[in-house]
Every structure is written in C-alpha cells, then in structure tokens.
Amino acid sequence: MNQPSLFQVRRWSVTELTRHLRRILESDESLQDAWVQGEISNLSRPSSGHVYFTLKDSGAALKCVIWKGDAARLRGIPMQDGLSIEAHGKIGVYEPGGQYQLYVDTVRPAGEGALYAEYLRLKSVLEAEGLFASERKRQIPQFPRKIGILTSPTGAALRDMLNTLRRRMPLAEVILAPSAVQGEAAPLELVAGLQKLNDLFQPDVILVARGGGSIEDLWAFNDERVVRAVAGSAAPVICGVGHETDFTLSDFAADLRAPTPTTAAELATAISINDLAGYIHNAAGQLGNTMLAILDEKANALEQVNARMRYVSPTRRLVTERQRVDEAERRMARALEGRLKLDQAHLKGLAQQLESLNPLAILRRGYAVVTLAGSGKVVLTASQAEAGSDLRVRLSEGEIKARVTESG
Numbered sequence: 001m002n003q004p005s006l007f008q009v010r011r012w013s014v015t016e017l018t019r020h021l022r023r024i025l026e027s028d029e030s031l032q033d034a035w036v037q038g039e040i041s042n043l044s045r046p047s048s049g050h051v052y053f054t055l056k057d058s059g060a061a062l063k064c065v066i067w068k069g070d071a072a073r074l075r076g077i078p079m080q081d082g083l084s085i086e087a088h089g090k091i092g093v094y095e096p097g098g099q100y101q102l103y104v105d106t107v108r109p110a111g112e113g114a115l116y117a118e119y120l121r122l123k124s125v126l127e128a129e130g131l132f133a134s135e136r137k138r139q140i141p142q143f144p145r146k147i148g149i150l151t152s153p154t155g156a157a158l159r160d161m162l163n164t165l166r167r168r169m170p171l172a173e174v175i176l177a178p179s180a181v182q183g184e185a186a187p188l189e190l191v192a193g194l195q196k197l198n199d200l201f202q203p204d205v206i207l208v209a210r211g212g213g214s215i216e217d218l219w220a221f222n223d224e225r226v227v228r229a230v231a232g233s234a235a236p237v238i239c240g241v242g243h244e245t246d247f248t249l250s251d252f253a254a255d256l257r258a259p260t261p262t263t264a265a266e267l268a269t270a271i272s273i274n275d276l277a278g279y280i281h282n283a284a285g286q287l288g289n290t291m292l293a294i295l296d297e298k299a300n301a302l303e304q305v306n307a308r309m310r311y312v313s314p315t316r317r318l319v320t321e322r323q324r325v326d327e328a329e330r331r332m333a334r335a336l337e338g339r340l341k342l343d344q345a346h347l348k349g350l351a352q353q354l355e356s357l358n359p360l361a362i363l364r365r366g367y368a369v370v371t372l373a374g375s376g377k378v379v380l381t382a383s384q385a386e387a388g389s390d391l392r393v394r395l396s397e398g399e400i401k402a403r404v405t406e407s408g
Contacts, residue, residue, distance in 0.1 A: 015095070022093035025100060031091040036062060036102055037110055040083045051079065055087060055102070063094075063101035070105045073245055084110035108215065115215050119222055123249055126224070131231045132252040138236045140256055141204045142271050146173045148203035148235065150193045153178040157211045157240075157261035164265035168272040175201050181210035186220035191229040198234040205268050206235045208250060209261035212243035221248035230254050240264030364396040373401065382407055 012020070025031055038055030045051055049068035054061050064087060066074065079085075088106040093099070108116065126132065147165065151158050153176065165174055177193035180186040190208070197206055208230060210218070220226060221241045230237050231253040239254035240261040251257040258264035271279070355361055359369060370379040373390035385391060391402045 014098070018093060018095050018098055021100075022095065025091050025093060028091075033088075034091060034102070035086050035088050037084070037086045038062065040079065040081055040085060043079060043081050053079070053081075055085075063099055064089075064104050065101055066104045066107075074107050079107070086110050115219065119215070119249070122222065122224060122227075123252070126227060126249065126253070131227065136231075138255045140236050140238065140267065140270065143276070144169075144172055144204035144268060146175065146201065146203040147268055148175045148177060148197040148201060148206040150177045150179055150190060150197065150206060150208045151210055151261070152181045155181065155211055157209050160260075160262045161207060161209060161265040164262050165269060168266065169269040169276075170273060172269070175203060180220075182213070182217050182220055187223035187226050190220060190223075190226045194229045194233055194237075203235050206233060206237045207240065207261070207264045207268055208237055208254065209240040209258075209264050210242070211261065212246060218242050218246060218248050221250040224249075226250055227253045238264045238267055360396060369394040 036055055038057050041054045041056055041061075043051070043053040049071060051066040051071045053064050055064055056062070086108050087102060087104045088108075089102045089104040091100060092103055094101055130136070149158065149161060151161070158176070162174065165172060175197065177197050179189040179193040181190070194206065194208075197203055208221075210221070212218075218241060221239075227249045230239065230250045236255040237253075238256045238258055239248070239251045240258035240263055241248050241250060242260075244259035247257075256267055258267050370385075371377060371392050371394070372379060372385070373392050376392075377384070379385050379391065385404045385407055387404050387407045389404045389407075391404060393400045393402055
C-alpha cells in the first residue's frame with residue numbers, strides 16, 4: 001500500500017526545468033569560453049545567413065550555431081562536412097528544442113591550437129619590446145615613385161597588385177623581390193628579399209603580401225625573423241597578408257596593415273593618376289592666376305621705375321636746360337639792350353659835353369683862335385704879339401693870316 005509523502009516534492013514544468021538547466025550551464029565560466037574539437041556533419045546554410053552544423057566524435061555529438069555576423073567574418077574558412085575543426089564559443093540551451101548547443105564565434109582547422117598558442121606567446125614578447133607601438137609607425141608617402149613588392153612571383157596576389165598599381169599609378173616604378181611565402185624556406189627568403197629591396201633599390205614603400213590560407217600557410221609571416229625584418233625596414237612597409245580576418249604578426253609590425261594584397265596596392269597609391277591629374281589641373285590654374293598677379297605687380301613696379309627714370313632722364317634735363325638757356329638768352333638780350341641804351345645815353349651826354357667844349361662850337365659863336373704863325377702858340381695876351389708878328393686866326397670856318405701893326 002503506497003502512502004503519500006509527508007513532504008511536498010517539487011514538480012518542474014518542462015520550461016522551468018529547461019531554464020534552470022540553461023542558468024546552470026551559462027553560469028559556468030569554463031563553458032562560456034570553450035574550444036571544442038570534432039568533425040563537421042549536417043552542415044546547413046539557410047537563407048537567413050546563419051550556419052548550423054553538428055560537431056561529432058566517436059562518442060558524442062554537439063549541435064552548433066554560427067550567427068550571421070560571425071559567419072560573415074569567418075567566410076574565408078572552408079566549412080564542409082567531414083572537416084575536423086576546433087570551434088570556439090559558449091554553451092547555451094535552445095529552450096524550444098530542449099537541447100544544449102555551442103554558439104560558435106571562431107573556427108580554425110584542427111591541430112592549429114599549438115600554433116595559435118605560439119602566436120600569442122610571440123605576439124606578447126614582441127609587443128612588450130615596443131615592436132608594434134603606434135608611435136614608431138611611419139607615414140606612407142602620397143606620391144611613391146618607386147614601389148617594392150615582396151611576394152611569390154607566381155601567386156594571384158602579385159597579379160592583383162600589379163593590375164591595381166598599373167590602373168592607379170602607372171608612373172610608379174615597381175620592383176619585385178620574389179620569395180616563397182610558405183614553407184620552411186619562406187622566412188629566410190622573405191628576410192633576404194626585404195634586405196635586398198632596401199639595400200639595392202631604396203623604394204619609397206614596400207608591399208609585403210600573399211593570399212589567404214590556414215594558420216600553417218601564413219606562419220612564415222609570424223616567424224620572429226620576418227617580423228623583426230618588417231619592423232626594421234628602411235622603407236615604410238604595408239603588409240597585406242591573407243584575407244580580411246587574417247592577422248599575422250607582420251601585420252602588427254608593419255607601418256600599415258591592409259586586409260588584402262589588392263587593398264595594400266590601393267593604400268600604396270592613395271592618390272591615383274586621376275587624382276594627380278586633377279591636382280595638376282588645379283595647380284596649373286592656381287599657377288596661372290599667381291603668375292598673372294605677379295606680372296601685374298611687376299608691370300606696376302616697372303611703370304613706377306619708368307616714371308622715376310623719366311623724371312631723372314637726361315632728355316628731360318636737356319629740355320629743361322634748353323628752356324633755361326632760352327630764358328637766359330632772353331634775359332641777356334634784354335640786359336644787353338638796356339645796357340646799350342644806357343651806354344648810348346651816356347655817350348650822347350658825353351658827346352653833348354664834348355660838343356659844349358669843342359673850340360669850333362665857340363668859334364661858331366663868333367670867337368676866333370689866334371696863334372703865332374711861327375710857333376703856333378696861342379696868343380692869350382696882347383703882350384705876346386709884338387708889332388710886326390705874323391698871326392694865324394682860326395675862325396669857325398676857315399683861317400686867315402694877319403700881321404700885328406701895333407701891340408698895346
């Protein structure tokens with residue numbers, strides 16, 4: 001006979017129990033930052049953009065979801081059934097289905113865990129040395145005349161970069177330093193290529209690039225020797241390795257990181273040939289306006305100089321002096337005329353004085369001049385003329401001879 005329990009046992013609804021389990025799972029920090037390894041199966045990509053699949057191994061299966069935003073970011077990873085991967089995310093519960101599942105935000109091929117750990121270790125060491133510091137980054141020149149490229153000579157990345165450079169800046173000289181971009185020989189070839197570009201060609205900027213791939217494919221650009229060579233390059237370096245979601249240590253050491261090789265070529269030619277043509281056209285217009293303004297200014301200055309030269313010109317002085325000579329000539333003529341009139345008046349006065357003193361004039365008034373015929377001495381007194389003396393009497397007109405008959 002079953003007797004009812006004296007204590008009430010809690011009865012869960014399905015929803016309550018599911019939510020309780022969800023809270024337990026989501027409160028476990030280790031389950032909110034978990035890496036899970038397994039094989040992909042039942043991969044589904046509905047039109048919503050989300051990705052659904054199952055991770056399984058020999059003993060269990062785990063439902064997984066990648067939301068649309070994360071799926072777009074992980075587009076470069078080849079997701080397919082049967083692929084072994086490591087998925088990172090957090091464990092949660094899908095209440096309507098009553099199932100727990102992994103909400104994935106990062107995926108990498110299985111076996112990359114050790115490489116990623118080494119990546120993080122080396123990144124921490126180099127970052128502590130200041131190799132990735134923003135203050136050591138250099139500006140990329142706006143008009144590079146010589147562009148170096150360090151990449152594989154047979155890869156698609158080189159073709160994409162050359163096409164971009166040819167389209168955007170055909171005036172630039174492009175120098176290729178061919179190098180392996182993956183494998184054991186790649187690090188030493190990359191370092192040697194960088195050194196050769198800097199030592200022999202001195203480019204204005206260097207593009208270090210390759211296409212996308214797994215972490216193993218890109219590992220040469222995480223090699224410490226390559227990273228230090230990028231950081232120590234004499235020319236600024238633009239690193240365009242892999243796809244937009246790939247980050248190598250060389251990206252951090254470079255002066256500028258590009259998400260793809262094509263973008264690296266675009267960043268190296270920030271000002272294209274079309275932009276340059278526009279700048280030249282505008283500069284030519286400004287130069288023309290400036291030259292016209294300068295010519296106007298110089299013309300005004302020249303006119304002022306000409307005016308000053310005309311003021312001090314010998315011709316002007318000659319005209320002035322000629323006028324002064326003419327004026328002096330007129331003054332001299334007037335002075336001479338006046339002087340002549342004065343002299344004529346003076347002479348006239350003297351003539352009148354002479355005339356008044358002229359003996360002939362006296363004679364014309366009835367007087368005569370009597371002289372001794374022998375000596376020509378003027379007789380002034382009667383005693384000078386003795387009786388019998390011969391005299392000469394000068395009249396106003398003519399002369400007569402006389403003899404003294406009597407003297408008294």
